[in-house]
Ligand SMILES: Nc1ncnc2c1ncn2[C@@H]1O[C@H](COP(=O)(O)OP(=O)(O)O)[C@@H](O)[C@H]1O
């Protein structure tokens with residue numbers, strides 16, 4: 001049996017990062033990052049807090065300019081592309097920010113409707129239907145008319161994911177899906193990510209430091225090291241845990257193991 | 262050397278004590294007594310002095326045999342000792358400390374989190390003056406960039422291309438206009454009253470009390486109604502805009518707009534500017550009337566002028582060359598207040614207190630801008646004889 005859902009969609013682009021150095025003014029956050037993310041992959045950016053994970057995600061989204069180095073989508077340079085070209089990429093990205101970042105003056109349905117109004121020619125009734133569907137996919141059927149302040153943090157995150165999925169993006173960026181969530185909600189979110197990847201072929205770039213998440217979802221991970229300020233390991237997380245050359249990486253991926261045994 | 266505070270014998274035994282001894286070229290710091298953060302905290306001056314006194318020790322050891330109890334006060338003291346030793350590159354041996362203390366000290370001294378805060382260069386007074394100059398320059402550039410972006414967004418708005426929600430605009434108009442009527446009424450009425458009293462004191466001396474109507478009418482319509490309304494709006498809407506937009510920055514809602522391809526300038530700033538620019542003229546006209554009513558109350562109620570005379574005098578005094586400049590000024594003040602509020606919101610930092618600061622700055626900048634604009638308007642009208 002062949003999946004028909006995403007088969008008709010064009011294959012998503014590979015993300016390539018070459019010699020990327022990220023800095024705020026004179027302060028270098030990370031230097032010399034090079035990696036590739038293949039279509040359909042769940043790519044996890046991991047590392048201690050404050051090491052520059054969110055900063056890397058913002059670079060991939062074009063919200064911050066690299067100090068040096070380049071980012072490519074499908075072989076085309078994103079860094080040196082014109083403003084118009086970059087905006088056309090936004091149509092193909094979905095982003096879930098750390099706290100959900102739902103627009104607080106709008107209901108959940110309106111939150112999801114906004115990107116649809118922006119980029120599609122759908123009518124109001126159709127948009128409403130699509131919004132309801134997306135909410136149902138994240139388990140929020142019937143919450144269309146709630147405001148973000150009226151739901152819990154975990155629900156807000158899921159609603160944020162529904163909004164990020166509004167336009168069936170090719171690449172979904174997710175910042176700390178489990179931050180501030182209880183283990184069960186966090187598991188549900190992980191399952192949702194895997195499900196979306198399976199059924200829609202979406203590429204995921206996920207920032208997280210939660211081990212459970214990393215092992216559950218990542219097909220490939222990059223470890224940003226605070227001390228050396230560069231990536232010290234790239235690969236499937238289980239390989240990194242067992243075979244990484246860098247003791248810091250192995251320690252990061254094994255932390256807490258003793259207590260569990 | 263003991264560092265007790267001459268307390269009673271029973272208590273003296275309990276109090277935290279530090280003793281210093283030399284053991285060859287090592288300095289032995291003895292800790293004794295009960296260390297309590299709520300009680301006395303020994304300083305490190307004595308330790309520093311001992312580190313300086315020749316022959317300088319080459320290492321520090323601890324003797325904590327006499328310690329009876331401790332909390333984080335002992336850690337505070339030890340960190341001071343560590344810093345003093347670090348300054349002189351003298352190694353510190355933690356072996357003599359109680360186990361818990363040793364682990365906590367090592368924890369506190371682990372590699373510090375690297376921060377992005379760049380130290381403010383202290384430098385010479387001249388360099389500092391230069392620094393202030395550069396800051397002002399950067400501020401001015403930021404201001405111009407913001408204005409440029411607003412202008413571009415406004416262009417899109419006028420061409421009907423701006424992306425914003427009509428329902429947001431309606432709500433903003435209601436908040437800026439209708440919701441401000443109560444306070445605007447109160448303030449303008451009282452201000453009319455005050456003007457009338459101030460005028461009456463002088464004018465009655467010449468038996469010219471009827472001219473209170475001129476003073477209040479012209480004063481309110483030409484300047485004061487717009488001015489007072491603008492001050493109120495700066496406190497209400499200006500602060501609210503900075504807080505709303507600043508909060509949206511903290512919660513990454515603005516970033517979410519950007520990644521959805523929607524310009525925050527069009528979506529957030531333009532509707533707020535439009536709302537205030539539309540509502541300020543109306544509020545000004547309303548305040549004109551309330552101010553005149555205030556003058557009327559004083560004129561008729563206290564100065565014994567007839568209602569007819571007061572109204573007739575007002576109608577004769579006030580004309581369109583007072584009315585239009587007043588309304589135009591009000592509109593300009595509204596624009597300034599909205600820009601100050603939105604600018605501070607967009608430039609707010611990433612914390613709750615930064616949002617508070619932004620709201621404060623929005624009000625202060627708004628009020629200053631109003632007063633400067635008012636001054637400029639006076640000069641212009643004087644020079645051109647309007
Ligand atoms: N806007 C900013 N300006 C200056 N420094 C920043 C800014 N945002 C983040 N930083 C700094 O950059 C580093 C990386 O931050 P971030 O990418 O948010 O870390 P995390 O890995 O926790 O997501 C941190 O040291 C942080 O203090």
Ligand SMILES: [Mg+2]
Nearest residue numbers: 053054055176
């Ligand atoms: Mg982060």
